[in-house]
Amino acid sequence: MIRVAVAGAAGRMGRLVCQTISEADDLTLSGRADPELGTTVSDVLSECEVLVDFTTPDTALDNARAALEAGVHVVIGTSGFDMDGLREAAASSDANAFFAPNFAIGAVLMMRFAAEASRVMERAEIIELHHAAKLDAPSGTAARTAEMMEGDVPIHSVRLPGLVADQEVILGDVAQTLTIRHVTTDRTSFMPGVLLAIRRVADLPSSPVVGLEHLLFG
Numbered sequence: 370m371i372r373v374a375v376a377g378a379a380g381r382m383g384r385l386v387c388q389t390i391s392e393a394d395d396l397t398l399s400g401r402a403d404p405e406l407g408t409t410v411s412d413v414l415s416e417c418e419v420l421v422d423f424t425t426p427d428t429a430l431d432n433a434r435a436a437l438e439a440g441v442h443v444v445i446g447t448s449g450f451d452m453d454g455l456r457e458a459a460a461s462s463d464a465n466a467f468f469a470p471n472f473a474i475g476a477v478l479m480m481r482f483a484a485e486a487s488r489v490m491e492r493a494e495i496i497e498l499h500h501a502a503k504l505d506a507p508s509g510t511a512a513r514t515a516e517m518m519e520g521d522v523p524i525h526s527v528r529l530p531g532l533v534a535d536q537e538v539i540l541g542d543v544a545q546t547l548t549i550r551h552v553t554t555d556r557t558s559f560m561p562g563v564l565l566a567i568r569r570v571a572d573l574p575s576s577p578v579v580g581l582e583h584l585l586f587g
């Protein structure tokens with residue numbers, strides 16, 4: 370049994386992650402940290418081997434640092450935090466850090482196909498569309514997609530009620546366009562990826578590892 374605590378346990382993602390961990394045969398939910406529940410990350414660290422963080426861009430790095438300093442592996446889903454800070458914290462810890470800007474398999478494939486298409490098509494732009502309460506823009510997924518693609522790829526951010534997390538990559542060339550589109554209808558789309566990261570974080574070959582593709586495709 371892997372003992373797992375969740376930071377952001379009262380949030381949209383955190384609540385679902387807690388439920389998913391509770392339902393997994395090989396995992397135990399050992400703690401829920403969230404100011405809304407009156408519990409802090411330091412309250413839950415002594416009881417867990419892995420901390421999962423779905424909080425806010427301004428708290429994720431502090432939470433990850435606290436976990437790594439305590440020898441606890443950390444799986445981060447929060448986007449928009451300082452990656453250099455995470456690299457620094459991971460370098461001086463025996464525990465591992467894993468961050469995925471997107472835990473949905475379809476989004477990982479969308480990023481991969483977009484990167485490949487950008488090597489042969491002339492130009493591309495990204496439109497990312499998320500629910501109205503998302504704090505950061507552009508999304509971590511869009512930023513990572515642009516990073517993986519060739520050339521300068523502009524990102525357009527849409528925030529509207531009714532959306533979960535969608536992205537379109539539109540590539541243009543002579544008399545044609547190609548659109549690669551990923552749509553999520555529910556946050557359960559992220560759960561298989563989160564479970565995979567929890568199960569694999571202790572055995573990463575280096576730390577931090579960024580991107581679910583490293584766990585899916587070796």
Ligand SMILES: NC(=O)c1ccc[n+]([C@@H]2O[C@H](COP(=O)([O-])OP(=O)(O)OC[C@H]3O[C@@H](n4cnc5c(N)ncnc54)[C@H](O)[C@@H]3O)[C@@H](O)[C@H]2O)c1
Binds near residue numbers: 378559
């Ligand atoms: N990587 C992915 O696949 C993926 C998917 C969906 C969302 N996200 C990201 O996950 C993050 C959370 O999204 P959400 O929609 O659940 O947000 P949310 O606002 O619903 O939840 C965030 C929760 O974090 C709590 N929190 C704030 N500071 C904290 C702290 N110091 N310690 C513990 N808890 C703290 C808040 O009280 C809140 O309950 C966002 O950054 C979002 O972009 C990532």
